[in-house]
Amino acid sequence: DAGVTQSPTHLIKTRGQQVTLRCSPKSGHDTVSWYQQALGQGPQFIFQYYEEEERQRGNFPDRFSGHQFPNYSSELNVNALLLGDSALYLCASSWSEGAPGNTIYFGEGSWLTVV
Amino acid sequence: AQKVTQAQTEISVVEKEDVTLDCVYETRDTTYYLFWYKQPPSGELVFLIRRNSFDEQNEISGRYSWNFQKSTSSFNFTITASQVVDSAVYFCALSEGDNYGQNFVFGPGTRLSVLP
Numbered sequence: 001d002a003g004v005t006q007s008p009t010h011l012i013k014t015r016g017q018q019v020t021l022r023c024s025p026k027s028g029h030d031t032v033s034w035y036q037q038a039l040g041q042g043p044q045f046i047f048q049y050y051e052e053e054e055r056q057r058g059n060f061p062d063r064f065s066g067h068q069f070p071n072y073s074s075e076l077n078v079n080a081l082l083l084g085d086s087a088l089y090l091c092a093s094s095w096s097e098g099a100p101g102n103t104i105y106f107g108e109g110s111w112l113t114v115v
Numbered sequence: 116a117q118k119v120t121q122a123q124t125e126i127s128v129v130e131k132e133d134v135t136l137d138c139v140y141e142t143r144d145t146t147y148y149l150f151w152y153k154q155p156p157s158g159e160l161v162f163l164i165r166r167n168s169f170d171e172q173n174e175i176s177g178r179y180s181w182n183f184q185k186s187t188s189s190f191n192f193t194i195t196a197s198q199v200v201d202s203a204v205y206f207c208a209l210s211e212g213d214n215y216g217q218n219f220v221f222g223p224g225t226r227l228s229v230l231p
Contacts, residue, residue, distance in 0.1 A: 033219075042119075042206055042221030043160070056218055088158055092219075101148040101167060101210060104219060106160035 002027055004107035006091050012113045013081050021076045021110045025093030031055075032074040033104060034066060035090040043090055049074050050096060078112075086114045117142045119209050119222035127228045128197050136192045136225045138207030144168075149183065149190045150208040150219070160206065166190065197229045 005024045013019050025032050031050045035043035045058035049068035068074045072093075078085055088111050092104040118141040128134045140149065151163040164174065166183050174181050178195045194201055207222045 042223050045218045103162055103165050105162060108157055108159040
């Protein structure tokens with residue numbers, strides 16, 4: 001049973017560029033959330049996708065956008081990269097049945113460095 | 116607003132010692148969910164436990180135990196007879212009950228180092 005998988009694992013981008021990160025949820029899960037974790041801090045909620053729509057959003061600018069596909073996989077896009085966007089980006093998946101309070105399961109993350 | 120505090124930034128213990136990681140939360144909801152996750156150097160957050168606000172029973176799982184006290188808004192985590200493999204960053208997280216979006220709020224984490 002595959003867990004949450006993310007790609008790429010590491011990447012380096014230049015300020016002003018755009019980046020796309022990808023996530024495949026755990027088998028049987030239909031909901032995908034994205035979190036940003038800066039060095040030495042806890043994860044911060046970016047947004048969540050369910051039924052191919054953004055269901056909830058944290059306090060992040062519009063430069064952060066996403067998409068969910070019919071197979072429940074998801075992408076996170078960040079435009080006009082800033083140095084402060086350097087972080088570990090974590091994808092988490094869960095099953096909508098029985099929510100709220102369902103456990104979310106995380107991937108290993110994508111380490112983004114902006115130079 | 117919801118908030119999670121983990122006052123201990125770093126803890127170092129010697130193998131076989133017991134260690135307790137503190138977590139204090141704030142929420143206005145009467146229904147909420149508390150979680151603990153472990154983050155090894157690989158980066159993946161590993162789920163350890165989930166507790167809802169109506170269940171104040173303490174739980175033990177092997178060397179791990181959790182003490183949930185609503186009166187003090189705390190959900191502390193104890194590792195008994197610590198091992199080197201327990202070295203990681205541990206996060207406490209809160210999800211509010213009406214939150215079908217499951218927006219988890221995480222604490223800043225406690226880095227545990229278990230020395231041989």
